[in-house]
Amino acid sequence: MESWRKEFAARDVRFTTVHPGAVATEFGGDQAFIRDWYEDMERRGAVIRPEDVARVIALALDLPREASLSEITVRPTRQA
Structure with missing residues (x-):
C-alpha cells in the first residue's frame, strides 16, 4: 500500500487500510466453530x-485534501 501511496501522491490520491475487529456479518458462513465464536463474542458485547x-471510513474520507489517514484499526471496545 505504501508504494501505491507514493506513486499516486502527486495526484492527490489517498489510500487507507482498514483493519476491522469482530464485525457482525455473515462472512463466516454456517460453520459451527465460527458461529459458536461469534455468539460468544456477541454475548460479551x-x-x-x-x-x-x-462511519470510521466516512471519517477518513471527510479529512481535508491535505491529510491522509494511512491505517485504521477499528474493533469493539470489549474485544480481547
Whole structure:
C-alpha cells in the first residue's frame, strides 16, 4: 500500500487500510466453530456493526485534501 501511496501522491490520491475487529456479518458462513465464536463474542458485547466500520471510513474520507489517514484499526471496545 505504501508504494501505491507514493506513486499516486502527486495526484492527490489517498489510500487507507482498514483493519476491522469482530464485525457482525455473515462472512463466516454456517460453520459451527465460527458461529459458536461469534455468539460468544456477541454475548460479551465484543462485536461492532458494519455501520460502525462505515462511519470510521466516512471519517477518513471527510479529512481535508491535505491529510491522509494511512491505517485504521477499528474493533469493539470489549474485544480481547
